[in-house]
Amino acid sequence: LQGLIVLSVKNNKLVVERASMRDICEVVYALVSLIPQGFVVSYSCIARILGTTPRLVAWCLRRNKLLIAIPCHRVVYSDGRVGGYTGASTLFKRQLLEYEGVLFEANDRVSRGCFLDLEKYLGLKH
DNA sequence: CCTCTATGCGTTC
DNA sequence: GAACGCATAGAGG
Numbered sequence: 001l002q003g004l005i006v007l008s009v010k011n012n013k014l015v016v017e018r019a020s021m022r023d024i025c026e027v028v029y030a031l032v033s034l035i036p037q038g039f040v041v042s043y044s045c046i047a048r049i050l051g052t053t054p055r056l057v058a059w060c061l062r063r064n065k066l067l068i069a070i071p072c073h074r075v076v077y078s079d080g081r082v083g084g085y086t087g088a089s090t091l092f093k094r095q096l097l098e099y100e101g102v103l104f105e106a107n108d109r110v111s112r113g114c115f116l117d118l119e120k121y122l123g124l125k126h
Numbered sequence: 127c128c129t130c131t132a133t134g135c136g137t138t139c
Numbered sequence: 140g141a142a143c144g145c146a147t148a149g150a151g152g
Binding site for chain 1: 145146147148149
């Protein structure tokens with residue numbers, strides 16, 4: 001990952017480090033947990049905010065899906081397909097979304113209107 | 127529907 | 140070191 005760094009203070013000195021994967025995952029989880037019920041966000045949208053690639057976002061979500069508290073089912077392919085889901089079927093992922101009020105088209109894709117522009121939502125873009 | 131490619135990082139030799 | 144595998148995206152046919 002290029003671009004994402006971590007600032008910390010050690011021995012009264014400011015330390016600038018490359019973010020560890022653990023740190024990056026924390027940030028991804030923090031963003032994902034802000035997605036409101038009834039909406040979805042694409043992997044690439046999260047990647048844009050962090051200055052990284054969609055593959056890495058997926059990598060983070062896959063890694064620590066143990067945490068049920070993080071609504072990782074609300075992160076989907078940019079074309080509307082629900083994408084993968086570790087630990088359960090993608091059907092389960094879809095059912096979760098439907099339960100939350102997300103609409104699906106006849107071609108099994110998430111309705112465009114349910115996509116949330118996370119950058120706008122968080123006020124990072126106007 | 128399909129294929130191809132760019133891409134970052136862990137895992138496993 | 141190199142090769143491989145991923146919860147991707149986008150372009151092209």
